[in-house]
Each structure stands twice: as structure tokens, then as C-alpha cells.
Amino acid sequence: MLSASDEFLIEAAREELSRCWPKPTIDRLCAALDAVFSVAEASWASRRTNLTYMLSSPAPACKAGCGWCCHQQVGVSVPEAIRVAVHIQSLPVDQRAPMAARLAQVAGRTQGMTTDDRAHARVACPFLGTEGRCMIYAVRPLRCRGLHSIDVDFCIACFDDIEAMRAKLAAGQLKPVFLDTPQAIFDSALAGVLKALSKAAPKAVVSLELAVAVNALLEQPRLAERWLAGARPDRTLHLQAEIPV
Ligand code: SF4
Numbered sequence: 001m002l003s004a005s006d007e008f009l010i011e012a013a014r015e016e017l018s019r020c021w022p023k024p025t026i027d028r029l030c031a032a033l034d035a036v037f038s039v040a041e042a043s044w045a046s047r048r049t050n051l052t053y054m055l056s057s058p059a060p061a062c063k064a065g066c067g068w069c070c071h072q073q074v075g076v077s078v079p080e081a082i083r084v085a086v087h088i089q090s091l092p093v094d095q096r097a098p099m100a101a102r103l104a105q106v107a108g109r110t111q112g113m114t115t116d117d118r119a120h121a122r123v124a125c126p127f128l129g130t131e132g133r134c135m136i137y138a139v140r141p142l143r144c145r146g147l148h149s150i151d152v153d154f155c156i157a158c159f160d161d162i163e164a165m166r167a168k169l170a171a172g173q174l175k176p177v178f179l180d181t182p183q184a185i186f187d188s189a190l191a192g193v194l195k196a197l198s199k200a201a202p203k204a205v206v207s208l209e210l211a212v213a214v215n216a217l218l219e220q221p222r223l224a225e226r227w228l229a230g231a232r233p234d235r236t237l238h239l240q241a242e243i244p245v
Contacts, residue, residue, distance in 0.1 A: 013192025146186030
């Protein structure tokens with residue numbers, strides 16, 4: 001069940017994004033999404049530093065340099081994919097060129113893979129730096145922001161053998177180790193973004209795969225504008241989930 005603050009976040013995100021229409025521009029969209037990121041991050045910061053929460057919840061094990069969870073498909077909304085593409089385009093060429101090359105390589109290798117295929121292939125996110133840091137941290141997707149593990153060994157074991165971990169979870173031998181609170185906060189922000197889109201550009205309400213979608217945006221300069229004007233993103237860019245999303 002959603003809490004009052006989750007409901008507030010959905011509405012705040014919806015309102016922020018809705019302001020981009022009826023005349024959406026890439027700049028306006030990026031500013032609106034940055035505002036959504038800020039509100040959601042502030043909400044998580046205030047929750048995790050609340051004494052009652054601190055006393056009742058285990059501490060996250062996540063820290064800079066740990067990227068075990070960054071070897072799977074990442075579902076993103078159209079605004080999030082555009083935000084990442086704009087960020088890459090704004091980088092100095094000595095950073096942009098290698099990042100775009102790596103992105104194209106990962107997108108070429110993973111396009112069409114299902115979530116299971118991708119987990120088995122153990123392909124790192126193209127934005128995972130050599131020291132295990134997210135190279136697009138300021139604009140990383142909401143799904144990435146919401147994932148907080150309390151047990152790094154669980155994450156390593158999932159990376160090593162996802163099937164075995166799923167079997168153990170299904171048999172009740174293991175419990176999920178991801179915190180509910182940040183997931184609810186950032187999922188609420190995403191729900192607000194999608195709510196705004198469903199009114200302004202309903203065909204753009206799809207779950208895209210981060211790497212292939214951002215690569216397409218870099219390769220086709222007018223694509224972002226077309227999506228904001230209401231075009232449906234090509235199916236080949238969608239998240240290929242086993243379970244409908
Ligand atoms: S975008 Fe950043 S946080 Fe998300 S999977 Fe990629 S490297 Fe990890």
C-alpha cells in the first residue's frame with residue numbers, strides 16, 4: 001500500500017513533468033526530470049536519516065565502487081533515456097567518445113536479450129566505470145536509485161548464478177535483501193512521470209532498455225523530439241522482460 005508521502009511524490013512528479021506540455025522541449029524535459037530526481041532524493045534522504053527508520057531498518061550495504069547489481073537490464077521511461085542521452089552529449093569529447101563507443105558495443109551485444117538472457121550473459125552496464133562507479137550518477141535512472149541491498153554477498157551470488165538464487169528464493173531458503181522504502185520512493189517518482197506521459201504522449205508510455213534506448217537516441221538526433229511529440233518508441237528498444245511490464 002502506498003504511504004501518504006509516496007502519493008505526494010507521484011503527484012509532485014506528475015505535475016513537474018506535465019508542465020513540459022503542450023510544447024515540450026528537450027531542455028524543459030531535462031529540467032523537469034532533474035526536479036523529480038531532487039524531490040525523490042530529498043524524500044529518501046529525510047527518511048533514511050529519521051531516527052525511527054534508522055532504528056527499525058537494516059543499513060544498506062551499497063557503497064561507491066560496488067557494482068554487482070549493474071549487470072542486468074535496466075528499465076527506463078522515455079524521459080529518463082532522453083536525460084541520459086543529453087548528459088552524454090554534454091560531456092567533453094574525450095569522455096563522450098569512449099562512453100558512446102562502449103554504449104554502442106553493449107547495445108549491439110544485448111539488443112533483443114530478455115532479462116534472463118542478460119542476467120546470464122553478465123554484461124556490465126555500459127555506464128559502470130572501471131572502479132565500479134556509475135559514470136552517469138547524477139542522471140542515473142530511478143530504478144537504479146531505488147535499489148538498495150543490505151547484503152553484498154547476496155548480490156555477488158546473484159551475479160555468479162542467478163538461477164540458483166531464484167530457486168533458493170522460490171523455495172523460501174533465502175529472503176530478498178532489497179530495502180522496500182527507497183524502492184517505494186523512487187517507484188512513486190517513476191509512477192508520476194508515467195502518469196504525466198500517459199496524458200501528454202500516451203504512446204511513449206513504454207519501458208525501454210537503458211543501453212539500447214540511449215544508444216538509439218545518440219545515433220538518431222531527432223528521435224527524442226519525435227517521442228516527445230507522441231511517437232511510439234520502436235519495439236526493438238523496449239525492455240524484453242519475461243514477465244509483462
Ligand atoms: S546506470 Fe549506473 S547505477 Fe544504473 S546500472 Fe548502470 S552503472 Fe549501475
